Amino acid sequence: MSTPLIRLEGIGKTYRNGELATTVLRDVDLEIHDGEFVAIMGASGSGKSTLMHLLGCLDQPTTGRYLFEGQDIARLDSDELASLRSRTFGFIFQSYHLISSATATENVEVPAIYAGLPRDLRHARAEELLTGLGLGERLGNRPNQLSGGQQQRVSIARALMNDARILLADEPTGALDSKSGQDVLQLLKDLHARGKTVIVITHDRDVANHADRLIEIRDGRIIHDSGPKQTTPAATPNPAPASAAPRSQGLAPLGDTNEAIRMALRALRANLFRTVLTLLGIVIGVASVVVMLAVGNGARQDVVERISDMGTNLLIVRPGAPNTRRSADGSTNTLTAEDAEVAATIDNVVAAVPEVETRATVRAGNTDAQTSITGTTADYVTAKSWPLERGVFLNDDDNRRYAAVAVIGRTVAGNLFPGQDPLGQYLLIRNVPFLIIGVMQEKGATPWGQDQDDVVIVPLNTANNRLIGSRHLSSISVLIDDLRLSDATQEAVRQAILANHAGVEDFQIRNMASLLESVASTQNTFTVLLGSIAAISLLVGGIGVMNIMLVNVSERTREIGIRMATGARTRNILQQFIVEAVVVSAIGGAIGVVSGLGFASLLQYFGTPIQFTPGPVLLAFGCAFATGLIFGFMPAHKAAHLDPVVALSAD
Known part of the structure; x- marks a missing residue:
């Protein structure tokens, strides 16, 4: 006799x-030689199935030694044992243990996936095996579309996929009718004749009698062993080309990412409703991030643009001591046109524009309207960066002559002269007729909601003497040249006006550039707040992914056991379930991005300021991807570290 293929010592x-x-x-002692056909027979509970699990390296003995070709398998780690199962053992289970979501061909391909065989080769091999077993017309059928005998044949084809040396058949005829049972036994005998080592676990003596060697087990002990034949067919050449599996071309197990994704999609399709619910959480989270950040960025950009329209190179001088409010009667108004003239002499100052403001009822024909009246000088359009739409603006001569001329905003033009050209027409301000000489371009509202187009602009002296009756100003707009020198220019203007007021600081200066930075910072905080709220939605979606994947692992425990029995290593199972979680999150992320962009576009259509930038989209999708990776790891880790025997016995 040759050296035993399998040797058990005191197991x-x-x-x-x-x-x-x-x-x-x-205390099980047993030797099995290459090429034997062995039947291990015993009643239920005798320990024969446990012995099969030990022989197939699905379980480890508590005591004793298991030597495979002289190597102690106790020295192998879980991945090395998986590799040994992949290249050596083929399992034929009593209950078939087929993956319910996979077709017959896909079930047969499973061992070759973990052996690293390219997809086209393993697909051809699986079809060849199934066709040889009479299932050529059932290649695309799932297990629930096959009879018991057909499922058992698929199980046999799977066992042969990697050209396993040893076939372990657990009650191979137990769930079959007599005709199907005889067909399976004949197939096992044919495989033995081709040089396979066949070990059949059975409680049926008729089945056991088909073997060349009978081992009986009772209460965990071998009570009878007929012994091996002196001549075995181990050296018999294999006459059937179909039973010789193509060799792996060196691909790493599951190294083909496309294959991992296909497996994930197939598993997700198997429970479509649950997958949709899982996707929903991710979709809502990602869409929320996209919409919230688009709205936040849009609001910030809108405010910045409005402030920029007002002029960022401006210093606004207003009456009243710093940090105090002007009194209702305006008694603290001490700014005068002379202050503007003094400010205009400072280096880096382009223009210093005095302004006086009041509100009044204006009339054109039979139409009245309440509006804002601004008295100013010719440099107003330069300081405010506000060009004319048509006509001309005020000039210095108008101011010197106290001319009753006016330039109006678009809102006033629309209210008083609907459908008409206001140029050359008159309007009454406090019973004083003013000739309209120009119309300003539309400017819109300020960040705080004031309509800048609802204004009538008249010469400063005309406003002071004919409308207001005061020489004091409401404000001075100081336009500076180099924004980098704004702080120094602001201090120089302050000192000049302070000297003009005999050292009394009864005014205050606001730097519009600083205001812009402050508002932008506030809007950034607002955007972060919106993004954080949306991120919570995404977090909830991620927890949903983890929960569903944990349920998935529990429900697919037997499938995990099948994959481990056919050669899946720890990293294979880990990768499969992580890929499934990532695929769910990626699909949900893509749908969420599209949905978020669509909803944001709808908001934009109805007038909400929206800013689309790649950042939030990439952030949202990246977070969805990371969510799958992070929240999928725990379920994947749990699946990867299941015990193969426990997993196979799960309901």
């Missing part, structure tokens, strides 16, 4: 449940 197996210990195998 014992005890299962523990807390303090309760159950011994299933006791």
Whole structure:
């Protein structure tokens, strides 16, 4: 006799449940040679299935040694054991253990996936095996579309996929009718004749009699062994080309990412409703991030643009001491046109524009309207960066002559002269007729909601003497040249006006550039707040992914056991479930991005300021991808570290 292929020395197996210990195998000594056809027979509970699990390296003995070709398997880690199962053992289970969501061909391909065989080769091999077993017309059928005998044939084809040396068949005819059972036994005999080592686990003596060697087991001990034949067919050449599997071309297990994604999509399709619910959480989270950030960025940009329209190179001088409010009667108004003239002499100052403001009822024909009246000088359009739409603006001569001329905003033009050209027409301001000489371009509202187009602009002296009756100003707008020198220019203007007021600081200066920075900072905070709220939605979606994946692992425990039995390593199972979580999150992320952009576009259509930038979209999708990766790891880790025997026995 040759050196034993399998040698068991004093093997014992005890299962523990807390303090309760159950011994299933006791001092089992056994040798199995290459090419034997062995039947291990025993009643239910005798330990024969446990012995099969040990022989197939699905379980480890509690005591004793298991030598495979002289190598102690106790020295192999879980991945090395998986590799040994992949290249050596083929399992034929009593309950078939087929993956319900996969077709017959896909079930047969599973061992070759973990062996690293290219997709086209393993697909051709699987079809060849199934066709040889009489299932050529059932290649695309799922297990629930096959009879028991057909499922058992798929199981046999899977066992042969990697050209396994040893076939382990657990009650191969137990769930079959007599005709199907005889067909399976004949197939096992044919495989043995081709040089396979066949080990059949059975309680049926008729089945056991088909083997060349009978081993009987009772209460965990071998009570009879007919012994091996002196001549075995181990050296018999394999006459059937179909049973010789193509060799792997060196691909890493599951190294083909496309294959991992296909497996993930197939698993997700198997429970479509649950997948949709999982997607919904991610979709809502991602869409929320996209919409919230688009709205936040849009609002910030809108405010910045409005302030920029007002002029960022401006210093606004107003009456009243710093940090105090002007009194209702305006008694603190001490600014005069002379202050503007003094400010205009400062270096880096382009223009200093005095302004006086009041509100009044204006009339044109039979139409009245309440509006804002601004008295100013010719430099107003320069300082405010506000060009004319048509006509001309005020000039210095108008101011010197106290001319009753006016330039109006678009709102006033629309209210008083609907459908008409206001140029050359008159309007009454406090019973004083003013000739309209120009119309300003539309400017819109300020960040605080004031309509800048609802204004009538008249010469400063005319406003002071004919409308207001005061020489004091409401404000001075100081236009500066170099914004980098704004702080120094602001201090120089302050000192000049302070000297003009005999050292009394009864005015205050606001730097519009600083205001812009302050508002932008506030809007950034607002955007971050909106993004944080949306991120919470995404977090909830991620927790949903983890929860669903944990349920997925629980429901697919047997599938995990099948994959481990056919050669899946720890990293294979880990990768598969992480890929599934990432695929769900990526699909949900893509749908969420599209939905978010669509909803944001709808808001924009109805007038909400929206700013579309790649950043929020990439951030949202990246977060969705990371969510799948992070929240999928725990379920994947749990799946990857299941015990193969426990997983196979799960309901």
